[in-house]
Amino acid sequence: MDTKSFIQKRFSEFYREKASDIEAPRLIEQREFGFLLFKGNVMVRHKSFGTVEALRSFVKQIVPAHAYYSTAYYEAPEEKMENKGWLGADLYFDIDADHIPTECGKIHDRWKCKTCGFTGKGVTPETCPMCGGKTFENKTWPCEVCLESAKSEMVKLVDILVEEFGFSPDEVEVSFSGHRGYHVHVENEVVKELDSVARKEIVDYITGVGLEAALHGVGTRSHVTSSGSSGRGFDNIGWRGRISRGAYKVLSAATEEDLKNLGLKEKAVEKILSNKELILKTWERSGPWQPIGGLSKDALQAIINRAVQNESAKIDTVVTTDIHRLIRLPNSLHGKTGWLKVVFPTSEIERFDPLKNAVAFKKGEAKVYVDEAPRFRLGEELFGPFKHEKVELPMAAAVFLLCKGAAELVE
Ligand SMILES: [Zn+2]
Ligand SMILES: [Zn+2]
Structure with missing residues (x-):
């Protein structure tokens, strides 16, 4: 049996037992569904289902490598794009390690x-x-480090959505994508009819695009007099508060190297480090708004820019602005890992362990020839690193390496 047929067979067994875990998205009859087949990498789109039972039995029957549904609601989801009759779409965010620079x-x-x-x-x-x-x-x-960094981007995003946009935590649904990231999904009548341009505004706010620190009063005193609200601004809701808290964090943790990496000259770095306690004390009282002893306006600006970078959430901007997007179906398998897309409550974010909670294949073993794979964990068990070797592995680890294209099946 070739590797692809082997994976498909495992997926088929899985769905025979667990397709019943697939739940209907809200207003299932208005959603478009799409499936990427193993055979020929063909995409079957423009499908629609009246009931969740019909959807489940279709998945069992075709055994897709990837299963998706639309964030959009349509009058006629099975029609061609131009005839579907768009009725609105959920607000959707994708956070993927692909967009987060990590050392590893x-x-x-x-x-x-x-x-x-x-x-x-x-x-x-x-x-x-x-x-x-x-x-x-x-x-x-x-990798685990990349997944953790994606998770902390998600935490920032959820915080912005709840604290600054005012969505209730119940309307904000979070999920693990089944590969390298997390999704955040908002179903709410207010966002439903927003067009791409409006969604782009939301994206810009979240990513801090076009944020001019000077307009928040950095380097001037004008904000104090014009807004009438003086003070450090740590508790301000919105970017003003986030800049204050972020700048404070940047400076308190800053080493000589960190400051040099911000583009500051050696002399400026020296001055800041020797005045650090004083600067932080002043900020505790009045926030990072005016240059003070040892800190030039340029240095302040550099710290603030880094704060904006740190406090913004690194989302895939294209996903959110696309009002016809197909997104992965919860409790379906991801063809690049054999892991599940798993939805979980925001209160579980801290505890959620993708390398355990998204594991699908729990029975059997398989023998594979691994081309190359770094050390990885699944559940409590560690595997590898492997290089050009034949190994017998528990099914979840074997399917994962096969799906990633890092190994081949040994007959
Ligand atoms: Zn080229
Ligand atoms: Zn990594």
Whole structure:
């Protein structure tokens, strides 16, 4: 049996037993469904289902590598795009390690330009630095450190949605994508009819795009007199408060190297470090708004810019502005890992362990030839690292390596 048929067989067994865990999205009859088949990588789109039973039996029957549904609601979801009759869409966010630069990403992630063949490590660029090409092949790894950093981006995002946009925690649903990230889903009548432009405004707010620190009073005293609200601003809701808290965090943790990395000259770094306690004390009283002893306006600006970078949430902006987006179906399998997309309450974010809670295959073993794989954990067990070797593994680990294309089945 070849590797692909083997994976499909495991997926098929899984769905025979667990397709009943697939739940209907709200207003199922208004949603479009799409499925990527194992065979020929064919996408079956424009499907619609009146009931969750019909959806489940379809999944059992075709055994897709990936299963999706639309964030959008349509009058006629099975029609061609132009005839569907768009009625609105949920607000959806995708946080993926692909968009978060991590140290380990430079080791385990690689990309190759499809136009000129130029290769690199870490986050895939938008355009190839050699030829300007825009399409890449990439090899990425869902490593634990990257998953943790995606999770902390999600925590920031949920916080912004609840504290600053005012959504109730019950309307904000979070999930693990089944690969390298997390999704945040808002179902609410107010957001339903927002168009792409309005959604782009939300994206810009969350990512801190176009945020001018000077307009928040940095380097001037004008905000104190014009807004009438003086003080440090730590408790302010919105970016003003986030800048205050973020700048304080940046400076309190800053080492000589960190400050140099902000582009500050040696002299400025020295001055800041020797005045650090004083600066922080002043900020505790009045916030990081005016340059004070040892801290020039430029240095302040650099710290604030870093604070904005740290406090914004790194979302995939395209997903949120696309009002026809297909998103992964909860409790379905991800074809690149054999892991589940899992929805969980926001109160569980801290405790959620994707490498345990999303494991689907819990029975049996399989023998595989691993080309190359870094050390990884599934549940409580550690595997690898492997390089050019034949190993017998528990089914979840074997299916994962096969799905990632890191191993092949041994007959
Ligand atoms: Zn290129
Ligand atoms: Zn990593």
